[in-house]
Amino acid sequence: MSISSNILQQTNYSGVIIAMEKNLIEFIMYCSCIPGAQAYQSIDHIAATTGIPQPSLNVVMGINMDEQTIMARIKEVMIPFKARHVPMLWWIFPDTQPANLGHYLKQSGLQYNGAEYGMTIELSQLPTSLPPIDGFSIEEVENATALQEWIHVSSIAFGGDASNIDPNYIKFEQCLGWGKDLPYRRFLGRLNGKAVATSSIFLGAGVAGLFSVGTLPEARGRGIGSTISLAPLSVASALGYNIGVLQASPTGYSIYTNIGFQKCCSIQTYLWAPR
Template identity: 80%
Template sequence: MSISSNILRQTSYPGIITAMENNLVEFIMYCSCIPGAQAYHSSDHIAAITGIPQPSLNVVMRTQMDEQTILARIQEVMTPFKVRQVPMLWWIFPGTRPANLGQYLKKSGLQYNGSEPGMALELSHLPAALPQIEGFSIEEVESAAALEEWIHVSAIAFGGAAASIDPEYVRFEQCLGWGKDLPSRRFLGRLDGKAVATSSIFLGAGIAGLFSVGTLPEVRGRGIGTAISMAPLSVARALGYNIGVLQASPAGYSVYSRIGFRECCQIQTYLWSPQ
């Protein structure tokens, strides 16, 4: 079965929100293929622990819990994260139950980590051509050397430093591999030959999820963020995908709005970290 054989055509927000959550679930499960990872589907939640000390790679999602027993259930679900001492996120989408789950997570020792807008775009509305920026080019990551550059730029773009990149995270990205036949694909932007921007896409649940959009601080405000966002979406459209989704940071919201993304929900996260 080809990647493009299950394309979501429904454009109503309830359908898109469900697919957005499913896309993230499939992405996290895909990331859990690395050695030592744990992932499981329960009747009332989904959990994945990669073991990488990055909260977004150790998560609980799609919660449907009984409020009468929820505090005990949360403690049960948290046990493997606490045993492995890895930071984690508990995701709350609009369909999460109970609706007041956040109150119980706080009582259980998790901290509110904020809310981000979930945004969606019909890819038929994506501009036909990428913005033209002098000296700027975009390539797909298809080698170990390009992946090393992608990791380096992404770390700095998201407020880190190249010297502090966790070797475990590097091995994690290497384990995911690269290639046009995979559902997860990375893109690298260069300005006058220097790697300056990153993005990635995950093709799952019938839609295209946009991730890891970042540019180096010194090249922001030149349209590079727009171009590096559009490149993977254009690839998804060429494969026959109809819907693109993302979770927008405050810095990226205006960029995505200009491309044509529209907010369709708010997505909350709660954080637990080892002391």
């Protein structure tokens, strides 16, 4: 996959939202290159499953289904996820069809998983600097040791158990590799030498998608989240990208507004998990 896709110029929110969904789709398809993953593009949806028991790595997106046959289609789409017994998400963006898809997903046994904010920023408007944080530095992940630290910090930051990180998730991240020539690049923040924060960026669909922004609990409240977010976006800007996008949880919203992101839409997710 090349990072030289047509770069999105300044556009209205409608165009950005379409690019945001396509960026996420390209990212999921990119992640599906790992052994054992399955991904396909149908006429009315895109689906991917890595087999790793994290809902965000097993998804249905780009949905444009006929309401007359929607219940049967949902049942068909769910077959591979249920067969592999992995939790999964349906992503509902503003242009998803039918507009009341959530109603049918509930009838099919899925649960509403909440809403996230779709956010965007013109990279030319990024702050040139943020208030300095004593002892804090950022590096790009460029070797196996740094990647292992990145995986450890990211897992804990997102609520995982430090003593029991899923080995399949470790293999997944290792399989994606590292390198400045790849569309997926990770960044690691250190406080007084200790790895405490992560972020990553995926360059696709003409925009820069920001992902995996996390900080260890003991290092929060110092502005580290904003600073670790700024680093990959600055890299994307230097490569000629104009627009940054992300999906923010309500708790992360203030981090992104702090560096200039603006809300452009609401994105819903519905969850299925094996009993």
